[in-house]
Amino acid sequence: MWDIPVHDSTRIRDVHVATESASARAGLGPHRTAVAALVATELATNLLKHAGGGRIVINLVERAPAAGAVARPPSVQLLSLDHGPGIADVTVALRDGHTTAASLGAGLGTCLRTANDFDLHSIPGRGTVAVARIGHEPASARVRPGQHPPAPRAGAVNVPLSRAEYSGDAWSWVRSGTQVTLMLADGLGHGERAATASGTAVEELRCVAHLTPLDILRHLHTKLRPTRGAAVAVAQVDMAAEQLCFAGVGNIGARLHTADTWQPLLSQPGIVGAHRMATVPVQRVPWRPDSLLILHSDGLPARWTPPEDPLLSTRDPAVVAAAVLRDAGSDARPLLDDASVAVLASDVRT
Known part of the structure; x- marks a missing residue:
């Protein structure tokens, strides 16, 4: 990076x-x-x-x-x-x-x-x-809009603390049948060992994306034990059922925008792979054509303001992620940790 x-x-x-x-x-x-x-x-x-x-x-x-x-x-x-x-x-x-x-x-x-x-x-x-x-x-x-079946789109930005060589954050998304799974992981601490933890989560997601978010977290809890562990959030959209299922452990923030309303999705405190994982709540909410999901690591301030421009949801998800990152920090208010933002959006384009 x-x-x-x-x-x-x-x-x-x-x-x-x-x-x-x-x-x-x-x-x-x-x-x-x-x-x-x-x-x-x-x-x-x-x-x-x-x-x-x-x-x-x-x-x-x-x-x-x-x-x-x-x-x-x-x-x-x-x-x-x-x-x-x-x-x-x-x-x-x-x-x-x-x-x-x-x-x-x-x-x-x-x-x-x-x-x-x-x-x-x-x-x-x-x-x-x-x-x-x-x-x-x-x-x-390139595949242009209208040349593929409608499906959620994802994008992200990942910035290491103080322009370091490694970021302890990582993200990925995988398609499995009618499901699209988005994951954001924040390895404990900073540097190469934190990157190893979050990178392990990314590699494992490719093998288990067909599972539910809760079962994915349970699988990652076992696989991340040799590492420092990580905060992990998993969001899964079932396109056939038009439903979003979310589960998270640790300080990964999540906000869902639907019908002009922002709704927080809550994670269970803890670290995947480092401690005994308590009962993790699973949230299920409708996924609509105008839905927009933002996941972010704790490198962003706790009280960041979601974008208000209604046209932003039609842009590339990486643009949305970058706009959130840009507006959350500045030269006068630098970010204090590895910072990543991952966005899942419906397939609505202009």
């Missing part, structure tokens, strides 16, 4: 180099690596020119595998976050070739065209969040 503040021109090269490193980790070929570097450089340049600075967060992400399937090679995810003036006309800004005189000449339209996934959300006076994912296949192979 790479978290790069962009407040002067020297940082643009840092973003470029970090993107090349991430591409190498993901196993991208030379052409897709060059595309990733171009997109990252354009996003960083825009932060300086139009927002007075911001940050680029780079993660490796996987598309949701089927339960029991071998994970596919990851993509490079680039997130751009700023508290700048925002974009007055997003449609014009995303037009291919639209640029300013001193930019690369690529423009956000080129990012939209060359990335496998690209989305942007901006509010004048509040700032802009953009996400781009670059994978192994060309952008022409």
Whole structure:
């Protein structure tokens, strides 16, 4: 994971180099690596020119595998976050070739065209969040809205404390029949050992996503015993039954938005794998076409404000996650722990 503040021109090269490193980790070929570097450089340049600075967060992400399937090679995810003036006309800004005189000449339209996934959300006076994912296949192979069966979408952002090499947080989501399971894990403490605990939870989820959230937690409790343990929350949407089932242990926050109302989902205190697991309550609530679920680790302040923009739920879930992370902290109020936000959204797109 790479978290790069962009407040002067020297940082643009840092973003470029970090993107090349991430591409190498993901196993991208030379052409897709060059595309990733171009997109990252354009996003960083825009932060300086139009927002007075911001940050680029780079993660490796996987598309949701089927339960029991071998994970596919990851993509490079680039997130751009700023508290700048925002974009007055997003449609014009995303037009291919639209640029300013001193930019690369690529423009956000080129990012939209060359990335496998690209989305942007901006509010004048509040700032802009953009996400781009670059994978192994060309952008022409992307699956567009309307070309696949409706299903929940998921996305996340994960930022280590103080830009450390490891984050103790990890997330994953898996499809199994008519069910989609989203999990967020926060390894106890910080650093490599915390990352081992949360990473173990991610690996195990691929094998047990067909189970109920409670049974998944019981399985993880056994598998995480050799590790430090982790706080874990599991949310499972049954698309056929239109129901969300949630169970959690530890300090993972959860809020569900449906019909203009935010509802907290509560976890049981404890650490999965480290202590005897008490009875864990299971919550079942309806999952509607406008539902939006946000899970977050305790790196976010306890009293963060959910986004109020009704159009945000139609954006890429990683954009929603990044907007929550951006608005929860600032340079004057830095985050005090590894911070991750995972979002599950209905398949409603614009």
